[in-house]
Amino acid sequence: MSTHTTDLRVGMIGYAFMGTAHSQAWRTVNRVFDLPMQARMAVVCGRGEAKVAEAAAQLGWQEHTSDWRALVARDDVDLIDICTPGDSHAEIAIAALDAGKHVLCEKPLANTLDEAQAMAAAAARAAALGVRSMCGFNYRRVPAVSLMRRMIAEGRLGEIRHVRAVYLQDWITDPEFPLVWRLQKDKAGSGALGDIGAHIIDLTQYVVGQRIAGVSALTETFVKHRPLPGASSGLSAAASDGSGGGPAGRGEVTVDDAALFLARLDGGAIATYEATRFATGRKNGLRVEINGSRGSLVFDFERMNELEFYDATLPAAEQGFTRILVTEPTHPYMSGWWPPGHLIGYEHSFTHQARDLIEAIATGADVAPSFADALQVQLVLDAVVRSAQLGSTWLEVKSAPTEAIA
């Protein structure tokens, strides 16, 4: 174990689903990994004074505040961790970066392309001054996903032909499920597309090392009106601020329930993508299959400790999909955890994310996914939305102005 000469004082904004997951990561990361900086859970920020005080006590933050601008301005905070809905990402992130704070921002980066571009620009400016920023596509840090990336980069799949990606959930199949903020365009930007589709866009581009170059898309909102909620939090049905209308009324669902698209990647692969909240029985069914000339890989988040690998270079009589239990010390991130066969869970991806961010800050290195990477995802999301509006017309995805996918 190292002597922690430096603290990394974190100020986290938002304390619902994502805030809880990030708290667990900040609390755990230095206990599991040997790191050059020590994360400190300094301040948590939320809108209601009483509720944020309660959250601070529950989650173990030293201080709390309801004023994010004051938080961003504090000298005794080193990093701003943004866990709010997408409509506030840009304002907070840009302010924090301009104040010289490192920033970790939940995905999707922003609700609009303009915001995302402004954020990427702010991140570039800050980077020149040694300030780090990262977008929270946490699934990259699931060990099985990191292993996919590594194996493809090592050439184990050969030339990539096919990407097949779905992210299937079912939490709004009931038409009486209320109109929470995630179903409102002004809060969430889009529906299944931005919330979960963004994950499979980022994940597949990351593991394959190719960018989506063009898309043809189709979106659908199966249930057009829903009951107005009382109170909202995370993925549950609880209350949403500003949803407008009394508890007895109904409001319009202004986002997609499902988004499907075909794509071509810039390295020659072709792909299908689907994100939906209406896949009955699929709870967090993020599944990706990659087929290459020498082999294939399959990942399913509902079995996140496993990776299936088909090695077409083995003798024909012994080929098959190998269920790799990704719990060996030689697997990414796993040396910090338990002996082989002792599984890890969802929250661990956030701990790994925190680990890599801390190391980057301590060593002054870049860390991915950058805001530029996240902007590129945003460009794909934008093309998908426009293609769907244009009746599935094929649209090329514009290039992000800055660096390549890390």
Place this chain on the structure above:
Amino acid sequence: MSTHTTDLRVGMIGYAFMGTAHSQAWRTVNRVFDLPMQARMAVVCGRGEAKVAEAAAQLGWQEHTSDWRALVARDDVDLIDICTPGDSHAEIAIAALDAGKHVLCEKPLANTLDEAQAMAAAAARAAALGVRSMCGFNYRRVPAVSLMRRMIAEGRLGEIRHVRAVYLQDWITDPEFPLVWRLQKDKAGSGALGDIGAHIIDLTQYVVGQRIAGVSALTETFVKHRPLPGASSGLSAAASDGSGGGPAGRGEVTVDDAALFLARLDGGAIATYEATRFATGRKNGLRVEINGSRGSLVFDFERMNELEFYDATLPAAEQGFTRILVTEPTHPYMSGWWPPGHLIGYEHSFTHQARDLIEAIATGADVAPSFADALQVQLVLDAVVRSAQLGSTWLEVKSAPTEAIA
């Protein structure tokens, strides 16, 4: 057991992969099922006299011929079973129907829409005279698929939201695999699309009871030139007649290696479809998932004796995907076979197909999939090809002129 008062004398044209499978069905069907007619393996027909004689001996046909026109004209043959490549389907089928023979024709019905329309018209004419016709979408008769249809028809899935269908194979991933007839447009009509894509189009429309109303498509040929073959048969690399060119040369692949499309079904479901021969490790990976408001169903041909069912009406703590082993006497077709847990194989779907066709002929009933059903599949294939040519433009699928999907 009934007394078989009537024989059904079969004349089969083509004796390669499909001919072998059909032979096994005709040989077996009356041994397993109690039927009002007795199939007789009367005549097999093929191009080379010596080879068809050999096939007759191997497969157990009483007679053989190399003249299909003479076969179609014989008085002592009741049914013509067409197992040739798609380029000869129309001519043979129309001749047979016009000669008053019942016809079983392999899929896809034809290589062109014009041919398919002419065949459907011939079938309609013949039907008025009591002649039966059927297209060989054999996967409908896999018990698990029949069970899907039954459960959806009974309302177990509620309102259908999503269809997710892939048919994945990998037998031409090697660029040195030769240019067999299935890779030549003039013989095969199309590539993965017509060969295996047609199956998932038919299968999903059948089980869901909805028709594809519009598509946006993308096709790809990864390997554009291949070695000319020496001799071809079935799915192996052996010789193809008339492929033109010596064994040292290469020829152009004129069909798709992979075809992907988005679709809307006329009952409100949205769908993704993919057919490819480049999915390394997937040998006969026909997989279909259907999500409805009350439940979901999943089928994977590589585990063809199983069906996964999610029942969203069960208590929340006990919901999950149930692996139904489709080997119970109460499952479709299974009462004829073995005790529960004793699996059946690929060829059994052809035996079930023969059973239903024999019963239809004996009772004078219609049997599905009709040529009109197959024409409707052809209309979808045609829209997919054109959409892909037009850069994924959305195209509505024209309606087949005649009856509904049976």
Place this chain on the structure above:
Amino acid sequence: MSTHTTDLRVGMIGYAFMGTAHSQAWRTVNRVFDLPMQARMAVVCGRGEAKVAEAAAQLGWQEHTSDWRALVARDDVDLIDICTPGDSHAEIAIAALDAGKHVLCEKPLANTLDEAQAMAAAAARAAALGVRSMCGFNYRRVPAVSLMRRMIAEGRLGEIRHVRAVYLQDWITDPEFPLVWRLQKDKAGSGALGDIGAHIIDLTQYVVGQRIAGVSALTETFVKHRPLPGASSGLSAAASDGSGGGPAGRGEVTVDDAALFLARLDGGAIATYEATRFATGRKNGLRVEINGSRGSLVFDFERMNELEFYDATLPAAEQGFTRILVTEPTHPYMSGWWPPGHLIGYEHSFTHQARDLIEAIATGADVAPSFADALQVQLVLDAVVRSAQLGSTWLEVKSAPTEAIA
């Protein structure tokens, strides 16, 4: 295809479950495999004249008889295929062998050790005169099981440490299921032990190439009395001859419902075995796992086209259980069937058994499992029964007098 210069005229005794499966094999074997002899379905034999006539018509046998002694004496029959319950195996098989007929006898070889020894002696006498005999442990001929044997023989597992074998069924969990012949000791010899336990004893000894040297056992009959049946056949509840007592009464179950035992194999492996008809939800759950110093193999009959292989010599990060789809041309028996990924079923194991027996007869070679092999299984069964009677006392398994496991 060869010219079949010789016929192999089969006389089959018994036409219930096993007789139906064997009929399918004799009907199919020469259609799928290129063999030096042609099987002819000459005569079927059963007790009731009317019923055996019906069976002959249904199953496609040329003649029928109710006199097995006359059948065995016929000059125009070459092979006797015994598909009756175990209580008649010895008498029929010895008579047939002494009459110079080749014999295929269903398992278990006999109901008593004395009978089995007499049968093995008769087989040895007959073998000296060129007469072949074989016991129907058909699971050896499931391609995945044959592949296990091949891989272990090639050393892919290294030194064998563990055998873990279960055969789980559930068809008599209902206490109202009737007292069919399989639940009567005088007809069946034993219960789950001889019916299905015999299969896993033979199968594991075969694939591992070691014999069971000692056992400690426990048996149980959960339901002690059951309704007397009306009529019995195969695994269904129908009538049994001579069950004694009227249809309204109940009779005593005189066999085990479940048998469990620990074992040591003569090559150093240790093992657990379990056979039961009370494993609710397991229909034909024959599952075997073998662990060796270099790898492991897992087979589950309910997924009989798959074999799981763990190769501990691969790089640590890529080790895992590989699901081999045993449908490649390089897999045992599969070159005769369909393209990769097109599954086969239960009955195919009988066709493979018929193939190997025909080849052995034609070439004058020995074929396994011999009656001596089956006698060795019987010695294990006998030790299990006695150990259970003695309160799980450890008992060594006596050696069969003759040859080693083939």
Place this chain on the structure above:
Amino acid sequence: MSTHTTDLRVGMIGYAFMGTAHSQAWRTVNRVFDLPMQARMAVVCGRGEAKVAEAAAQLGWQEHTSDWRALVARDDVDLIDICTPGDSHAEIAIAALDAGKHVLCEKPLANTLDEAQAMAAAAARAAALGVRSMCGFNYRRVPAVSLMRRMIAEGRLGEIRHVRAVYLQDWITDPEFPLVWRLQKDKAGSGALGDIGAHIIDLTQYVVGQRIAGVSALTETFVKHRPLPGASSGLSAAASDGSGGGPAGRGEVTVDDAALFLARLDGGAIATYEATRFATGRKNGLRVEINGSRGSLVFDFERMNELEFYDATLPAAEQGFTRILVTEPTHPYMSGWWPPGHLIGYEHSFTHQARDLIEAIATGADVAPSFADALQVQLVLDAVVRSAQLGSTWLEVKSAPTEAIA
């Protein structure tokens, strides 16, 4: 969130594998669950002063000491958490209980029956004074296992017929793996039997609600001598104190590599058990199947978020094993964690254990598994060892003197 009026000051002894897992639990439990007491990570204790200081810093304990007797005597510690090897459990636990400290003790309770009995007696004495004790069979608190218990208690399986339990690992298959403390009888008591066999004994008795009444056993040590280690920790090969002998030498393995036994449970079920460290490819393969008259349940720790349930009361055509993803709010312990489909890991079972222990202490309730429960497991272990020594002789398991399985 409650106001934590009371602290629960924990002193933990041992900081290797188990100490790390327990630390994660104490750190997390109040962040995830709303509890009446607040756990404080007060003191960690270990043998080497420097190393325990390092551990305290790494794991986040406020103080550290190398004197467990002093720790047990402190007034400012409320609970002693024993994470040492089994040879020190009795002395520490009895001292702590007699000093009025609540005790959480890792399993197996002790290395000998005498020790276990003394510990259970001490726990009974302490309980009369309001002191709580618990044995760390953490797998009871895997939500899927808790759900098994609940479903069986609710009668969903009916009468229990079969228990089939294995705990398979492979970490010592390499004969060059060193002689760590877990392979030494004086440290560990027994090998696979006590380390992992104890878990499946406790788990199955817990979920079924029946006790093992008699056993017939077989044990084996495949590798009899191993290299002496340099330094040991947890499941890795590192150094062991007092292993005797230089690093170049070899020592005798004095424990079992594998233990197999048959059992009868006192409610009528029959069972097979197997614990081994030689099951190549199985990393933490704790698998349990329970068959009852109305259904079955299957659990596999390598897929610890899943539970398979077979409901034999459903319509026959829809029966099958249902893969329940045990991540719903209605599942045990899961309301504290993430949305459905977001998995938890191995360490969470320790957090749940801490939760239940804290609640019991706060409310003055008994908590299971008690030391008496753990003594009963010890009685089974003892019978297994003796049966194996006596050549698999059947031995009845003596009853623990005190209370029933909770």
